[in-house]
Amino acid sequence: MVSRHRTALAAILLGNAVVFAGVDPPMRLATAAVVLLMVLDLRRAPEIPRLHQVAVAVVAGLAAVQLLPLPVAIRAALQPGFSEVMATGWRPLSLAPWATVQTVASGVVALGIALTAARAASTRSGLPALLALIAATGVVVAVLGLAGEAGAPEKVLLIRDNTGGGGPYGPFVNENHFAQAVELTLPAGLVLLAVNLRRLRRPGDRRQLAAVTVIAAAVAVAVTAAAMLRSGSRGGALFLVAALVVTLPLWLRPRRFRGAKWPGVAVAIVLIAVVAGLSWARLPVLEEGFRDLIAVEGVDGNTRWDLWVSTIDSWRRSPLVGSGLGSYRHVIGMDKPATGDSVLEQAHNDWLEWLSTAGLVGAAAAALFVAGVVARLSPRRVRRLRFELRYALAGIALALVATGLHEIIGFGLQTPLNRYLLATWIGVLWGLGDRAGGRDDARPTPEPEEGEGEEA
Secondary structure, rough: OOHHHHHHHHHHHHHHOOOHOOOOOOHHHHHHHHHHHHHHOOOOOOOOHHHHHHHHHHHHHHHHHHHHEEEEEHHHHHHHHHHHHOOOOOEOOOOOHHHHHHHHHHHHHHHHEEEEEEEEOOOOOOOHHHHHHHHHHHHHHHHHHHHHHHHOOOOOOOOOOOOOOOOOEEOOOHHHHHHHHHOOOOOHHHHHHHHHHHHHOOOOOHHHHHHHHHHHHHHHHHHHHHHHHHHHHHHHHHHHHHHHOHHHHHHOOOOOHHHHHHHHHHHHHHHHHHHHEEEEEEEEHHHHHHHHHHHHHOOOOHHHHHHHHHHHHHHHHOOOOOOOOOOHHHHHHHHHOOEEEEEOOOOHHHHHHHHHHHHHHHHHHHHHHHHHHHHHHOOHOOOOOOOHHHHHHHHHHHHHHHHHHHOOOOHHHOOOHHHHHHHHHHHHHHHEEEEOOOOOOOOOOOOOOOOOEEOO
């Protein structure tokens, strides 16, 4: 029977992909309601890695401290740089308490999606279903983006008229955020493609099913990749390729160098030398391209470097606990006033923005979370698994690395759909923990009993 949780996840991902990427308040409210029902319907909470438990607990405690009313003396000691604008009496540490509440609510929704995805991924049939769902979401996003391009080529995906006046706009702000949605969906198609190419060796009906899946996965990968390239996002393509290079050891099993392998090694060395030589010869062109990557369009000549320096200055005002989760747009004006007609609301680097709003406490929580991901995706651990799990973990690594790199120059995770996709991948990572870490690595995981892992 079809799992209620898979159906709900499909409604969240596909529904938000179709309805303006989830940026409208009604869709965010509907998503929160569906997630609440899913979490309440969980019969058994999935296992979360210890480091991730600690990271979530630290963030929850930080949010509570930021929203707790405190006397001005304590607030001035914790936030010395904001003392000049600090209200007297008992007030929260967060300089924008309502924004902090909204950010915490968004985090709770993402956590609920991750828990539901983890519960589904912990079953044998749940993993391919989730991968197919993520890949299908990418196809929907890509097709809608390509179809809507004629209306406004500079704003890819789901363009609609601005009812408040002015020109058309899109939920992804620019092509880089659209490309990040592709980075979070294309790996699922690659996993399905890789797994079913291996299954083509099996005889009978399984081979026919694998052949059909290979065709479908190849189409999904081609469509999503074409949409990214057509969007013109240089950062999206660059970070996806870089992430593929970084995660390549997870996709391929290592082999010892033997005599027959040395010709291949020599060819690789020659190719690297050629690429390095061409890069050196075209160094001015590459430098100009890098500058274009750092520049921020439509912000009156400001570069991302300018924004990052100001973000560091904002963090120094409250280095321990930050200015309050979600408060960045409300406080950055103190260190980066509006220039011309532009009012800056994002740091164009979500890592630095998190540091500014969450302080060193939040940075420590983020470091613990990343450490937990790295521990689960270490090559030594992943390479010994059978190919279904190994390719799935490699796809998770590809999506997370590409997203982490892209967040250095962007804020794509502030788009709800991208955030939900990332939470789904984290949930898949959690769900595969038991299947990929015990004595059953070499054997297929048995299907759970009805009512235990496969909800009716």
